[in-house]
Amino acid sequence: MPTNDKDFKAKLGALPIAHQRHVGALFVQRVLPFSSDVQLKAALELALRADASDAELTGAYQAANTARVESFTRCGSVCDWADQAGHFVAKAVVACVRPAAEGEFGNSSLAWEAAMSARMARTCQTVASGVGTENREAEEQYRILSAFLNK
Amino acid sequence: MSASLDKGVRVLKEVIDAPIASYFSSCVHCGLCAEACLFYTETGDPKYTPIHKLEPMRRLYEQEYTLIGRLKKVLGLSKPVTDAELGEWQELVYNSCTLCGRCSLVCPVGNDIVYMVRKFREGMAVSGHAPEGIVEATRRTVSTGSPMGVTMHAVKAQMKHVEEETGISIPLDVEGVEYMVLLSSMEIINFPEYLSAIARIMKHAGKTWTLCSTGFEATNSGIQIGVSDLAKTIVSRIVEGAERLKVKTVISPECGHAYTALRWEGPNLIGRPFTFKVQHIVEVLDELRTQGLLKTEGFETDRLTFHDPCQLARRGGVIQPQRNLINMVAKNFVEMPDAGKMNWCCGGGGGVTAIERAEALRIEAFKKKKSQLEAVKPDRLVTACAVCRTTLEEGLEYYQMNIPVVGLTEIIAEHLPEQGA
Numbered sequence: 001m002p003t004n005d006k007d008f009k010a011k012l013g014a015l016p017i018a019h020q021r022h023v024g025a026l027f028v029q030r031v032l033p034f035s036s037d038v039q040l041k042a043a044l045e046l047a048l049r050a051d052a053s054d055a056e057l058t059g060a061y062q063a064a065n066t067a068r069v070e071s072f073t074r075c076g077s078v079c080d081w082a083d084q085a086g087h088f089v090a091k092a093v094v095a096c097v098r099p100a101a102e103g104e105f106g107n108s109s110l111a112w113e114a115a116m117s118a119r120m121a122r123t124c125q126t127v128a129s130g131v132g133t134e135n136r137e138a139e140e141q142y143r144i145l146s147a148f149l150n151k
Numbered sequence: 152m153s154a155s156l157d158k159g160v161r162v163l164k165e166v167i168d169a170p171i172a173s174y175f176s177s178c179v180h181c182g183l184c185a186e187a188c189l190f191y192t193e194t195g196d197p198k199y200t201p202i203h204k205l206e207p208m209r210r211l212y213e214q215e216y217t218l219i220g221r222l223k224k225v226l227g228l229s230k231p232v233t234d235a236e237l238g239e240w241q242e243l244v245y246n247s248c249t250l251c252g253r254c255s256l257v258c259p260v261g262n263d264i265v266y267m268v269r270k271f272r273e274g275m276a277v278s279g280h281a282p283e284g285i286v287e288a289t290r291r292t293v294s295t296g297s298p299m300g301v302t303m304h305a306v307k308a309q310m311k312h313v314e315e316e317t318g319i320s321i322p323l324d325v326e327g328v329e330y331m332v333l334l335s336s337m338e339i340i341n342f343p344e345y346l347s348a349i350a351r352i353m354k355h356a357g358k359t360w361t362l363c364s365t366g367f368e369a370t371n372s373g374i375q376i377g378v379s380d381l382a383k384t385i386v387s388r389i390v391e392g393a394e395r396l397k398v399k400t401v402i403s404p405e406c407g408h409a410y411t412a413l414r415w416e417g418p419n420l421i422g423r424p425f426t427f428k429v430q431h432i433v434e435v436l437d438e439l440r441t442q443g444l445l446k447t448e449g450f451e452t453d454r455l456t457f458h459d460p461c462q463l464a465r466r467g468g469v470i471q472p473q474r475n476l477i478n479m480v481a482k483n484f485v486e487m488p489d490a491g492k493m494n495w496c497c498g499g500g501g502g503v504t505a506i507e508r509a510e511a512l513r514i515e516a517f518k519k520k521k522s523q524l525e526a527v528k529p530d531r532l533v534t535a536c537a538v539c540r541t542t543l544e545e546g547l548e549y550y551q552m553n554i555p556v557v558g559l560t561e562i563i564a565e566h567l568p569e570q571g572a
Contacts, residue, residue: 005316069548073340075538076288076372076505078300084340116316120343123312127305138315 001146008142011149012111017100021047023148024096024114027141028089031121035086039063040093047096060097068094081128085121092117115141156234159278160211163232166270167212174262175212178202184254184264189495189519190247190512201254201264204243207232208271237280244268244275245282246509247516250375250408250501251461256492265466272377284505285376292385298372298505299336306334306367309343319350321362324396328359330435331398331427333369333389333413335406337537345405345537348564352436355567356444360402366392369409374416375502383420386413393427400428402435405558407462407500407536414467431463432560433535437472440479447566450482453530457484457559458520458543459494460536468492473535473559480566487523495519499542517546524554535559 002008012020025047032044043060046052052060071087073079095113122137185191185200197203213220214229223229254264275281281289288298295302310321322328330353338345353360366389373382393401403410414429430438439445457477463469470491477484489495498516503509520543524532532547532554534540543556 005318066548069544072541072544073299073337074504074541075337075370075499076284076298076375076502078287078291079305079336079340081305087341119312119315123308127308130304134311 002142005138008115008138008145009109009112011145012115013109015109015111017110018050019148020109020111021052021096022050023145024092024111026144026148027111027115027118028092028096030137030140031085031089031092031118031125034082034121034125035067035089037067037086037090040067040090043093043097047093052097054099057097057099061094061099064090064093064097081124085124085128088117088121088124092121153234155277155279156232156237159237159274159280160232162277163208163211163271163274164215166273167208167216168270170263171208171267171270172212172216174264174267175209176217177260178262179260181259183257183259187253187257189251189253189498189516193516193518194512198243199247201248201268202262204240204248205264205267205271207236207240208267208274234278237275237278241275241280241282242508244271245285245502246506246512248501249461249496249498249503251496252465253461253493253496256465269374269377273379274377276377281376282502282506282508284507285372285502288372288502288505289376289378289381292370292372292381296388297336297368298370299340301336301339301368303364303367306339306362309339309346310362312343313347313350317347317350319354321346321350322360323362324364325359325361326396327398328361328396329399330358330360331363331366331393331396331401332360333402333404333409334362334367335370335404335409335537336368337370337406337541338404341541342405342537342558342561344561345558348558348560349432351564351567352439352445352560355446356439358439358444361396361398363389363392363396365395366390369404369406369413371409371412372502374408374412375505379420382412382416386417386420389413390417390421390425393425398427400430400435401425403429403431405432405535405537405540405560407460407466407538411462411466431467431469431535433463433473433476434469436560436563437475440475445479445563446568447479447563448568449480449566451480451531451562452482454483454485454528455481455531455533456487456524456527456529457490458487458497458532458534458539459491460534460539461494461496461500463535464494465492476559476563477533480562485527485529488526489523495523497539497542498546499538500536504538504542513542514546514549517542517549520546521550521552524552529554532556533559533562
């Protein structure tokens with residue numbers, strides 16, 4: 001089981017892309033309740049399917065990306081942290097269903113991007129609830145990856 | 152005349168200083184400013200001609216400060232400024248002006264039309280004609296320190312997120328360091344990757360830095376709404392923080408107008424020079440590059456282009472540093488037509504994104520950016536302003552253009568050698 005993010009990132013980056021989608025989707029499942037967008041739920045279910053076609057992924061990616069862009073908090077608007085948690089859920093889902101043709105960014109991977117956005121969703125929800133800054137999302141992600149690798 | 156209109160007109164008379172008087176008297180009505188404004192070029196409506204947006208102010212100038220105007224006023228031949236007229240002008244002074252400064256740059260007699268709009272906004276705000284969205288943002292700035300209601304609690308939550316992700320401790324309120332890093336509310340809320348990138352770059356470069364608990368916010372809605380007292384209060388928070396922590400340099404974040412507000416307007420607002428230097432983050436990164444302290448590895452191979460934030464490139468004169476930085480990590484960088492100081496605005500600056508009623512017009516104006524992008528067909532778009540970033544994303548989404556948008560600081564951090572990250 002990874003014990004730090006350097007190890008976690010390296011293990012995620014070494015996974016084949018289909019596995020990255022799957023494990024990324026498992027991370028996002030934990031924070032999906034922060035969004036009420038049904039298209040995100042459908043996109044996440046697709047990411048969990050091993051037989052998802054490129055055309056299906058492209059459609060899901062477009063829908064999830066629209067949800068992500070529409071949920072930005074605009075400059076000058078008051079921030080609702082619960083809504084902002086939903087934005088990061090959308091961002092995490094976008095990473096999970098990004099078609100291979102869209103390429104990758106820098107030295108990160110789809111699953112790492114999904115993990116980081118899922119953590120931000122949890123952080124926003126924590127801010128919204130006003131109960132401090134602590135959460136255990138990283139440890140839960142380590143546990144999910146470990147269980148996935150040991151299957 | 153209502154009390155608020157009376158106050159607004161009084162403020163307008165007061166803000167007509169020597170530069171504004173000379174600008175009005177030297178305007179040759181050539182119309183070149185119209186062709187420089189994306190709200191005019193994309194709608195074809197002459198009411199969006201920049202100098203026309205100042206018409207009520209011009210009449211006040213004429214009536215109060217010119218001989219013929221005064222005579223006409225005495226004889227009852229001039230048209231007074233009314234509440235209804237200022238209400239009508241709200242759309243022209245706020246919704247359809249991003250303070251991008253393109254009009255000022257093309258004016259053949261050197262009129263700084265942006266300066267005039269800023270001053271006009273002061274009278275509009277006092278007379279109760281500033282848009283509700285910006286007024287609310289201003290109230291939040293007074294009560295919480297942030298136009299978007301971001302508190303230190305939220306900043307600490309993001310610091311913790313970044314510390315976990317990077318394994319790097321985020322310094323807070325550390326005295327005597329080289330850099331004090333400011334964030335914009337937009338970055339705290341939407342783009343945590345910016346703080347993550349800063350942490351990795353500073354560690355890589357071996358530089359000391361800190362956030363400041365009493366002055367973390369760079370956004371200055373006082374500048375946007377046109378209330379100098381508020382703009383001064385916001386700048387003062389940063390100045391007090393920087394002086395208390397005895398830092399050498401304050402880094403303005405990837406936010407266009409925050410840079411203008413602090414670097415160019417700041418000393419004038421507080422009435423004295425700063426005891427520290429102010430630099431935009433891309434200036435700092437380029438300085439680190441020239442000192443050999445910023446080294447990257449690998450290249451992006453897809454086609455990248457750069458959107459110049461108006462306040463940084465046109466108003467701030469920072470054009471080459473961002474290109475030096477992109478060329479460190481990009482093999483296939485292309486310039487859009489009119490890039491650099493003549494770049495076209497994203498359409499969201501100057502408080503426009505905070506005005507709900509301006510949305511349809513903003514999307515219409517985005518056609519200019521769309522045509523710039525269509526000319527070079529990039530795979531990705533890089534920029535260095537969080538407001539530009541969300542405005543670009545919204546426009547691209549509306550016009551169904553699949554071009555991801557990324558921040559410059561973030562893309563540089565992604566190319567740091569692993570051992571330095």
